[in-house]
Amino acid sequence: MLIARTPGALPLPTADALACSAALRSRIVAEIDAAGGWIGFDRFMDLALYTPGMGYYAGGAHKFGAAGDFLTAPELSDVFAQALGAQVAQLLALGAPQIIEVGAGSGQLAADLLLELERRDRLPERYCILELSGELRARQHATLSTRVPQFLPLLRWLECLPEDFDGLVLANEVLDAMPVHLVVWNGEGIAERGVAVDSGQFTWRDRPAGGRLRERAQALTAACAIAPGYLSEISLLAPAWIAQWAAILRRGALLLIDYGFPRHEYYHPQRDAGTLMCHYRQHAHGEPFYLPGLQDITAHVDFTAIVEAGCEAGLELLGYSTQASFLFNCGLTEILARTPASEPLRYLPLASAVQKLISPAEMGELFKVIALGKGISEPLLGFANGDRSATL
Template structure:
């Protein structure tokens, strides 16, 4: 969870250890070789892909800690499932409802982090008496797969046999797909407007370091989209081709059931707002946020807010139905998170007070409640579900 991060100057951030720094330097060497092979310039989405996913060296494919509560444990950010087990307990309710409504018996999670969400969902679905056959996890990181396996075996040992890790997507899937903070980690392209002219912002090597370099926009389609934005003066914008392609792939694969994506972002008319002139690209390192994507490549997270209108268009273009779109706060309230909190004994202060504080962070407009959204797509489900019954914002996309 990149929740309400405090921005820092890059030179105020802690330095990595020798082994981590060597990993980052090896990745930079690979990126320099690719720059040399491509005339000295790469579009930013290619750089972001390498920085996050280069085999063995990228942020998500390497061995960095990533998920945790404090910088001292070597982590960079905390996600909602790590923040409170009530997140998984509540999300299990719309998942159970969707499995029943679609007559399906499988769950698939993308980017399962430490496995906390998977373990929590497995336990809660079993507690609700939901019968399901498999819980599949898709994650590129071998290190994270091992953490997930250990977490599930420790927290949900009776259900660990239902879990499998996939190296490739099936052509067809029936069940429920979950992606919590997955879309924000998809590579984005960058475009910069100055002197009344748009250019594509890419990456080059200059003066002994990776840095930005702008070049003319390459296609008429890109230029037409950029010229359609109602902005003036200097402006930086991301486009989300990778996230849209991922959404199309998932919704094409989905034969029956639903796909839920939880992430931070805005519909298009808010995303490309005139006041959001610096874009939304942000980096996260040791629980601190900053704006330099070239600091320690492979050792820090690089993200951008999600443009949910394009995500919805990509899904609907495959023939999937828009099941709902709302804030995380409204979704969790509709799904019964306050009931889940109410099941705890308020007199047990040591347990209840941290749980209540965590729920407040999940729901508060100043924390995750408003910035984070939930969007879902479905096939073969005739009725809506309770989690979108009130406060659905599909009309705003």
């Protein structure tokens, strides 16, 4: 469980980690100087997370699991993949039997999911992993080689989107790590909050918003009755990414799992400071300038924007629900029952993990599951009860 802390109370990194962060910081400062003294926050976030060899997702820091910066659902327990496997098996039966997992983290989900699909006699013909980080590709290959070497002939690693695809595109906690713009609605209009350097330190600086960002912000002003003094994020990248997949996908589905809200909840009047959050050593805080390259920077997902982008590009909304509802629909209760309560050493850790996955106070309500697709002829079992599509 993440603990909210101020940066001053966070664990100290090693000297080597500090040196890597300092190098990335110098790289960002140089780009700000070259750009005339200001870059949008989306660019700062992109550099902090994805600069080759130095960014958070492109460097060597341990990110996932209890020893990393945050826990994802697949790291909690294999019951997540076992339940997800029911939905994946149905989609593979309805479309082409291929999977692309985007941003596969440590490889844990791929290993657990392949084992569950084997149990269901529904292994894909190919399991591709789209991963931009060479360091993470190596970790994934190590995980899968150790845990499921029998499936290595099915596996392929991709470094870019394919030209076309039939099958399932699976993405767990990918959208939240896509760079976002910061926008301020003030008495003078709509401003984009960016990053400058003052006395050697990163600082916030606002400029009038322009182009597509201003258009999106103006539309939100009317749709959500946003008042002056409001700060939030707008993602232009995530909807564009969905539209890219819509052009690539010939038949099949996108199954996306992430934390976020429908638009009317995302831009609620009480959420006037946005959703930006940083994760470091199982602690959460709100200071994105802290040790660039050593911490994750995320923002919640506007699922209404995701659906709009997909539907405008030719996809169909197949379902939208909380993670808890989705997992129950996929047989989580029956999966838990496979482990007898009379064996407490096995059952109690499993029950604790399931509680984190489904509890409204943990991941069950905040995390959502959404499916968009083409040529899918049957209702998806993961959304049989508790479908919240009408809220988008």
